[in-house]
Amino acid sequence: MSDAIFSAREVTIRFGGLVALDRVDIDVAAGEILAVIGPNGAGKSTLFNVITGIYAPSGGRVRFDGEDITGWQTHDIVMRGISRTFQASRLFSDLSVLDNVVIGLHTRTTTNVFEALCLPSRSRRELTWAAATATEILKRVGGDLYDRRYRRASELAQADRRRLEIARALAAKPKLLLLDEPTAGMDDRDTDALIEDIRRIKADRPEFAIIVVEHDMRLVASLPSRVVVLDYGRKIADAPFDVVRRDPRVQEAYLGQTEP
Amino acid sequence: MEQVVQQVINWLALSSIYALLAIGFSLLFGVLNVIQFSHGDVGLTAPFIAMAVLAAASALFPGAGLAIAILVSVFAVGVLGILLDRLMIRRFRTAPPMMALVATVALGIVLRELIRILYPDGSNPHPFPVLIEGNAAVVGGVNVSWLVVAMMIATVLMVAALSAFLHHTALGTRIRAVSQDLEMARMLAINPNRIFQVTFFIASATGAVAGVFYASYVGLMRFDLGIIAGLLGFSAAVIGGLGNMTGAIVGSLVLAALDTLVQAVFPDGTAYRLVVAFLMVLAVLVFRPAGLLGKSVPQKV
Amino acid sequence: MRARLLVAVTSLAVAAFLWAFMVANGVVPLVALLALLGGAFWAFERYPRIETAVIDSFRRARWTAAAIWILVILGFPFLFGQNAYYIHLLVMCLIYSVLGIALNFQLGSANIPNFATGATYGIGAYCSALLALNWGWSFWLTLPFAALAATVFGFVLGLPSMRTRDSYLALVTIACGVIIHQLLNNFEWTGGAQGLIGIPAPALFGYSFAQPLRVFGLTLPFQTHFYYLALVLIALAVVVARRLHHSRIGLAWNALRADEVAARSVGINVVWYKVLAFAVDAFLAAFAGVLYAFYITYIAPDNFTFLVSVTLMTMVIVGGMDNIVGVIVGAFLLTLLPEKLRVFSDYRLLFYGVVVIAFLMIRPQGLLPQRLRSYGPS
CATH class of the missing domain: 1.10.287 (Helix Hairpins)
Structure with a gap:
């Protein structure tokens, strides 16, 4: 695919003898939503960890936005425009909801230590801007995050924790957003609200791409343009949802297990 | 030649002391995920307890007084370990690691001070008897004392016993299970508190043996030797790879070798032994953070 | 009202x-x-x-x-009034407060263990003392150089944090602290175990700080000068701490305290911020060291042991992590407590240890826990 903003080629990762990802190819075009599904242990989260540089791949290349980012440090990759959420939400739980998003703006602020010490007005202005921007972001995501912005993140309910993680990831204005099981622990209503949230975000910025790892079939059926299926670290399907769900190999590996 | 043989003997003697301490650190860290910083101090209370009960033991068991006193002290220190766990260390298991670190450092202060205050004239060094008098053999013109031979044999036996216990008994297997995955162990209905107690007993008693050996080897005991002993034992465990028994032993051999070498080769070596030991620790931590034998585990995300 | x-x-x-x-x-x-x-x-x-x-x-x-x-x-x-001992206690409280604030950047803001603050404090003290004794530099001139030397040491100390964390990093700092202490003890040019003596008192425009302070017809002990000098230093430390806390840097430190992986994933260069915390700590600790050297006029390796570092860690934890007022309270309390416990003479250190453990068990969040940031009127 020539218009791919993101492409992984033959990405492989081994932990000791275990092959967690085996020559996986993935392409994402700008503006596309790609779902990655697969049974537990198929390597979905590992894929995200490789993309964001938390693990270095044992083989293969990862390209993003015209650059080879294989082996880059996580913070450089984020700076380049990839943000993510985590499967078990990893908020800065002893900080306020607002601070979580302000920290999400880290890549869009620039104060260094000398400026912070010698030009306090500049640093304060930047932080005021960040707080205002973060407040705007919180207003736009659903739930009552905005009302709870001065509470500790640890006090939030499960669905709000997910939303806050997404808000924090969006704060960096990524070109590619990685969502790791965003509906885990959510009930149907929360899931619907989340699907709405994602649609709204997409409507704001049509060029922006999302890879979502998901178990919830409603979300997979309604949002993405394409579905990649992983099984035991291998890619076994890569097609629109309607095609994928009729694929016997996929049914055997995945759908057969979860939808009796 | 004699020089070399003498240094080899010193090396092995030091290694066995370090190893016994390092094993305790490793075991405690593996199971509790807490660095018991006062482990050295716990171990070094043993010689004081032994000397305190020596008179009574000699009266009751003429001829075997010292041996009995030492057995009593080792057992007592094991119980002390359980006590410390129940009263204090257990509460820090889920706390941030920094809290546990500072708390156990403070515990070390308390233990040292208790020895100093409770033992008659505790502020000053006291002589400690040689466990076994006499020489076992003459190697290359150098006398090898029974003490050193006994230390090495005892260390090997204890390591073998501990290893057999951990791998071939139900209780040992449970200890290893807790050390690998506490949550999993809970699901298998293992009562972690019992495991912690057993671990504390074993580690502290092992440390007590190290403490007695140390006092006997240098011929004296002092209330504040625990801090250096603890730091060296911990360093040995880290050099080898924390939470790994073989690592603790290898680390001890390496650290003791370095220690002996520095003292033997450099004229002012004794003054710099700690510097060299800790430079070694730094080098290992920077270049092989998981220790010489440790496997580096990918960070769980 | x-x-x-x-x-x-x-x-x-x-x-x-x-x-x-x-x-x-x-x-x-x-x-x-x-x-x-x-x-x-x-x-x-x-x-x-x-x-x-x-x-x-x-x-x-x-x-x-x-x-x-x-x-x-x-x-x-x-x-x-005339009682120099009390003023001396106050000066020591202030010096330890500065050290506590310095350490708080790491321990409180970023939750990085550092058992080597005692060593950085010592490097500051020795550096300035050596410059003053060997080349006759004044207090004011040695300050920046000592701070620079200590900051460089802080960077070096922080480098292993690239590869190690938590307990292992704690051991790295312990090792560095012990090495520095041992070297100070063994080198001839640092005066060995005896240390350095006869460090000249600072003077300002010919006015020596070693003479009693006369104001409003009152005569106060010479230590009072150092009390006010230490106040300037602590004011500086507080300003530095506040400015960093209320900036992107303080936020980044807090982020990596809460969750390092998440911090990386929002684009924070974790290694740089860790090393930075070490450097800022060393910078301020060196200032405290210089003040100490010129105040006491006599320094020895035993003023800068592992135990000093432990005491500092305790001050921050007992006072309240990431709370400047809390750290100062902790520093005052734990500086005064051992002095006051002298009435228990032999049981002093024992009590100290027990009090520390009791604190950690009863109020682990510290006397004054950290507070959430607020941005303007809420």
């Missing part, structure tokens, strides 16, 4: 307590005062509303608070 009243009452009560605690002599008054302190914090714990009300009133009546505290702080030495 109510806020102002509450601020005034609390502030004066705190100052009065400090004064009483310092001059208290004998077991009974001391135990009574400690019980009072314990009771106050028990009340805080039991009725959080009191704590909230006090904090809130300080936030609203901040100018009143500032005015009262400036008066209290400037006037405090006058309460002790």
Whole structure:
């Protein structure tokens, strides 16, 4: 695919003898939503960890936005425009909801230590801007995050924790957003609200791409343009949802297990 | 030649002391995920307890007084370990690691001070008897004392016993299970508190043996030797790879070798032994953070 | 108005307590005062509303608070008249407060263990003392050089944090601390175990700080000069701490305290911020070291041991991580406590250890826990 903003080629990762990802190819075009599904242990989260540089791949290349980012440090990759959420939400739980998003703006602020010490007005202005921007972001995501912005993140309910993680990831204005099981622990209503949230975000910025790892079939059926299926670290399907769900190999590996 | 043989003997003697301490650190860290910083101090209370009960033991068991006193002290220190766990260390298991670190450092202060205050004239060094008098053999013109031979044999036996216990008994297997995955162990209905107690007993008693050996080897005991002993034992465990028994032993051999070498080769070596030991620790931590034998585990995300 | 009243009452009560605690002599008054302190914090714990009300009133009546505290702080030495010992205690409290604030960047903001602050403090002290003794440099001139040397050491100390964390990193800092102490002990040019003696007192435009201070017809001991000098230093430390805390840097430190992987994933260069925390700590600790060297005029390796570092860690944890006022409270309490425990003579260190453990078990969040940031009027 020539218009791919993101492409992984033959990405492989081994932990000791275990092959967690085996020559996986993935392409994402700008503006596309790609779902990655697969049974537990198929390597979905590992894929995200490789993309964001938390693990270095044992083989293969990862390209993003015209650059080879294989082996880059996580913070450089984020700076380049990839943000993510985590499967078990990893908020800065002893900080306020607002601070979580302000920290999400880290890549869009620039104060260094000398400026912070010698030009306090500049640093304060930047932080005021960040707080205002973060407040705007919180207003736009659903739930009552905005009302709870001065509470500790640890006090939030499960669905709000997910939303806050997404808000924090969006704060960096990524070109590619990685969502790791965003509906885990959510009930149907929360899931619907989340699907709405994602649609709204997409409507704001049509060029922006999302890879979502998901178990919830409603979300997979309604949002993405394409579905990649992983099984035991291998890619076994890569097609629109309607095609994928009729694929016997996929049914055997995945759908057969979860939808009796 | 004699020089070399003498240094080899010193090396092995030091290694066995370090190893016994390092094993305790490793075991405690593996199971509790807490660095018991006062482990050295716990171990070094043993010689004081032994000397305190020596008179009574000699009266009751003429001829075997010292041996009995030492057995009593080792057992007592094991119980002390359980006590410390129940009263204090257990509460820090889920706390941030920094809290546990500072708390156990403070515990070390308390233990040292208790020895100093409770033992008659505790502020000053006291002589400690040689466990076994006499020489076992003459190697290359150098006398090898029974003490050193006994230390090495005892260390090997204890390591073998501990290893057999951990791998071939139900209780040992449970200890290893807790050390690998506490949550999993809970699901298998293992009562972690019992495991912690057993671990504390074993580690502290092992440390007590190290403490007695140390006092006997240098011929004296002092209330504040625990801090250096603890730091060296911990360093040995880290050099080898924390939470790994073989690592603790290898680390001890390496650290003791370095220690002996520095003292033997450099004229002012004794003054710099700690510097060299800790430079070694730094080098290992920077270049092989998981220790010489440790496997580096990918960070769980 | 109510806020102002509450601020005034609390502030004066705190100052009065400090004064009483310092001059208290004998077991009974001391135990009574400690019980009072314990009771106050028990009340805080039991009725959080009191704590909230006090904090809130300080936030609203901040100018009143500032005015009262400036008066209290400037006037405090006058309460002790001729008694040099009390002024000395105050100076030590202030020096330890600076060290506590320095360490707080790591321990409090970023949750990085550092058992080598005692060593950086020592490097600052030795550096300035050597410059002064060998080349006759003045106090003011040695300050920046000592700070620079210590900062470089801080960077070096921080480098292993690229590869290690938590307990392992703690060991790295312990190792560095012990190495520095041992080297100071063994080198000839640092005076060995004897250390360095005869460090000249600082002077300002020919006015020596070693003479008694005469103001308003009163004569105060020479230590009073150092009290005010230490105040300047602590003001500097507080400004640095506040500016960093209320900036992107403080936020980044807090982020990596809460969750390092998440911090990386929002684009924070974790290694750089860790090393930075070490460097800032070393910079401020060196200042404290220089002041100490020129104040005591005599330094030895044993002033900068592992135990000093442990004490500092304890001050930050007991006072309250990431809370500047808390750290200062912790530093005062734990500097004065061992002095006051002299009435227990031989049991001093034992009590100290027990008190520390008790604190960690009873109020692990510290006396004054960290507070959430607020941005403008909420």
